Amino acid sequence: MSDQRPSAPLPEVPAGPDRTAVVTVVLGDGRELTPEAAGFAAGVSWMPPSGAGRHTVRLTVTYRGDRPRDAAVRFTAALPGEPHSPPWWMVPGVFYGENRPADCQRVFPRFAMAGADHGAMVSDHWEFRADRAATPAVLGWSGPGGVALLADETTELGMTGLGFGHDPPTGRSHVQLTFPFREAPVSYDGSETAQPAESARYTWQPGRQVTLEFAVQRLDADRHGYAAVLRAEHERLARTAELRPWVDIPHAAELAAAGLHRWHYAEPGVLLETVAFDRGISGQDGLPVDRQAMHVGWISGIPWAYALLTHARRVGAADQSAAARRVIDFVCAELAPCGTFWGTWYRGRGWSGSWSPVPHTLHSRTLAEATQFLLRALELGADLREAHPSWAAAVRSNLDAVVARQRSDGALGASHHALTGEVLSWSGCAGLAWVGALAEAGRLDGPDGADGAYLAAAVRAGDHYAGAVRDELLHGAPEDVDLAPSSEDGYVAVMAYLALYRRTGETRWCDLARRAADWTLTFRYAYNTAFPPGTVLETYRFATRGADNASPANQHLHAYGLICTAEFGQLSSACGDPYYAARAREALACFRQFVARFDGDFNAYRGMVSERYYQTACFQPKGMLLTLSHAWSAGVLLLACEQALADPALCLPAA
Missing domain, CATH: 2.70.98 (Beta-galactosidase; Chain A, domain 5)
Structure with missing residues (x-):
């Protein structure tokens, strides 16, 4: 990053056609x-x-x-x-x-x-x-x-x-x-x-x-x-944008875990993507509104099961641990014919592709995020590795499949055909998500495993996507906005390049992670917007500082930036710059608002967490709150709380 250099003063407003x-x-x-x-x-x-x-x-x-x-x-x-x-x-x-x-x-x-x-x-x-x-x-x-x-x-x-x-x-x-x-x-x-x-x-x-x-x-x-x-x-x-967290970090973790387990976990071992605040609709406990589906990563699935498992092992919650392991087992039990995970499970028709009008499409970011957090689950303990051999087998299958499809220039592809493995699209930066998974697969990348092939593929891909980071042109990570730039592209890049830095110690990866973090923070609100009187967000004094605008296409505030809380802390440590850890603490303070503290809190049930906070005139009137709890919203809050509790620098009060 180049420092901003002093420049010649801009003149006062002059007259004439050439005024600046x-x-x-x-x-x-x-x-x-x-x-x-x-x-x-x-x-x-x-x-x-x-x-x-x-x-x-x-x-x-x-x-x-x-x-x-x-x-x-x-x-x-x-x-x-x-x-x-x-x-x-x-x-x-x-x-x-x-x-x-x-x-x-x-x-x-x-x-x-x-x-x-x-x-x-x-x-x-x-x-x-x-x-x-x-x-x-x-x-x-x-x-x-x-x-x-x-x-x-x-x-x-x-x-x-x-x-x-x-x-x-x-x-x-x-x-x-x-x-x-x-x-x-x-x-x-x-x-x-x-x-x-x-x-x-x-x-x-x-x-x-x-x-x-x-x-x-x-x-x-x-x-x-x-x-x-x-x-x-x-x-x-x-300086004038007050942070207003409702609960401390351990309490937020307890609430998010309870909500994820109570409301989103369901048979046959899934985390339902959305559940309605109003459980009495049609007298069917919310079922007409709940989304009876689970992505393997991204908005549901393994990342949030990993967060629940991490929490459960810390606090000794056997029922939450069993549920989390069952979700991961369920995802790993049936892979797509091409060797990767499937994209989405639907009640009534089972496993299918990602959100795409093209049949049998699997989205790289979703698959890679599931794989990366499955690797992290394997690192929680030898007892898990011994009890769940299908987890390591699923990781190997996913990584072997994507390495075999890597293009000569290092690209990993944005989407794949679930049956044949053909790369359907190379556009955008969704393939960058595989870099984090490949770089974190050190346990499986030794002489008795991939013998360095995973790291080599991660390095080639890291070099390929570095151009997009330097061009400030990250785009295409979420399934639902196609090739739009998004805050989620930034999270993917930060996680990918920090993973390469942790694995190799090479400063060039840290430099790219820092550059990607700067881009990510362009989406993070630096102030508290004023909401119209009487709206839910105004009534509860929701402070927007620390929340991220999802994307230019999806202009609402969301909490997905909490997914790289640990990485922001690691970046501060690596750079000797406390700024990034401070911005992570700020985001965690923001989303310790609107996690339901009790049944009936803001018309939700205990532990429910909304996905959308409407801060401008987009989708809904400013000041409204989406009255659905999302698995990823509770999951990413839980993940960030557990990551903060493991790093004293992230538990400091947010200034």
């Missing part, structure tokens, strides 16, 4: 005028730059009209570079580069320099409300460098807007802040149907004066410069 920063007024009808032409006066003060080149800007706006007027104030900064230089964007948690690859099947906002199709959510300019962003910031690069704009989520004019665009006639690109926000050219509600553009309104009264404060920072050509910018902004925002 512009203040305009956006009227209620959408017209954009100079302040004077709209009846306003604007003054801009630039504070001296910090050592990193960050300027605090104070923009004072006075309305001189004689009658009330709806209007927004916009600050626009031009990007450097020659005309028509391709720009690259980041709105943390919301937009990355073009955002949606051209061949991605999931529809959500995409940037294109040409060929706009607003109905298909393709445009050369985008504006978003700030609460969609994990940090209220917009960053853009073009040619030799870039510009970052950073603001508070809300000012006295209302919620801030974050935007960027490319102007085809001039070939110039820019970033912008709008007070209050506008969403354009369309709004995204989580569906594949573009919603009408939205404009927040502020009515200026005659003589009204407002001072807005925000930051502007020059960036060099290294796009990873965002890391230093967002780290500094997190430090600023966190």
Whole structure:
């Protein structure tokens, strides 16, 4: 990672066509005028730059009209570079580069320099409300460098807007802040149907004066410069963003284990993916709403059975231990004809593929995550290895199969055919998940086993996917968003490269893990958004700091980042930098909210944990909570608690 270098001061807003920063007024009808032409006066003060080149800007706006007027104030900064230089964007948690690859099947906002199709959510300019962003910031690069704009989520004019665009006639690109926000050219509600553009309104009264404060920072050509910018902004925002965990770590572990065992465990040895808060629906104990299915990894299956087993062995809970072992036995008892795990079990029809419209598809990330946590289960004790020989056999079968399919350039494939083993897709970074499993298979990789083949394959794959990490272009890990970038891609990369570092001790893997962790943290909320009065999240004072936006396609808060709690602690130790462990503690503090403490708590049953917290206008109104308990949500909380209890650095109070 390159440190952000001091740069020449940005000038005050000048006059003329070549100005690099512009203040305009956006009227209620959408017209954009100079302040004077709209009846306003604007003054801009630039504070001296910090050592990193960050300027605090104070923009004072006075309305001189004689009658009330709806209007927004916009600050626009031009990007450097020659005309028509391709720009690259980041709105943390919301937009990355073009955002949606051209061949991605999931529809959500995409940037294109040409060929706009607003109905298909393709445009050369985008504006978003700030609460969609994990940090209220917009960053853009073009040619030799870039510009970052950073603001508070809300000012006295209302919620801030974050935007960027490319102007085809001039070939110039820019970033912008709008007070209050506008969403354009369309709004995204989580569906594949573009919603009408939205404009927040502020009515200026005659003589009204407002001072807005925000930051502007020059960036060099290294796009990873965002890391230093967002780290500094997190430090600023966190000072006033209180963490509000409901329970301590041991209590959270007890609750999550109880919920996973009581509500999600079911015969014939599965962890049901979702169960309803309301168990009385149709008088059938919630069965019409519960999802009678189990993925082998990802949203159910072995990772969370491993967490339950770890907890049960620590506290001596024989019933929870037996249930966890039964789940792992059930997954290992029947492999797909191609030699890997199946993707999903469904009650009534048994084992099947992953979530894909293509028959017999198995998704690499799901299979690899199951394999990696099965390896960890084998390391819990010799008694487990002796009592469950099918576990090691399943690991070997999975790893042997994927190594045999590895491409000459190191790629491991994103999806596979369950019957033939043919690699169906090489696109995206889902194959990176196999690196963690291969690197952790040391016990099975000796002369009497794979004889180093697993590590060799992990190294080749680690080198192959390193380009995606360096390009800030991780995407394709979850089954449900196709090739979209997602926070889960970041978790996969951190776990993969830390596993390689633990196995080899080579610093290059630690450097990649750190870079991937920085990218992951772009999805993590640095502030507490305010929820509408009377909503569930407002009533319970849910603090969003530490939660991750799932992805630009799935804009809701989730807890999956807890899966690499231990890795963030290990990264801090390896780098001598406490920052990553602190961000892991912050996430664990966040999700010690909304784990049901008793039957009836927030209308759930004891130990239930929701998957979705709606922090913006996407899928559901802001302030709502999904009233389903997810196996992975309870499981990942339990995993993080157990990992923290094993590492004193992760049990420190979150600042």
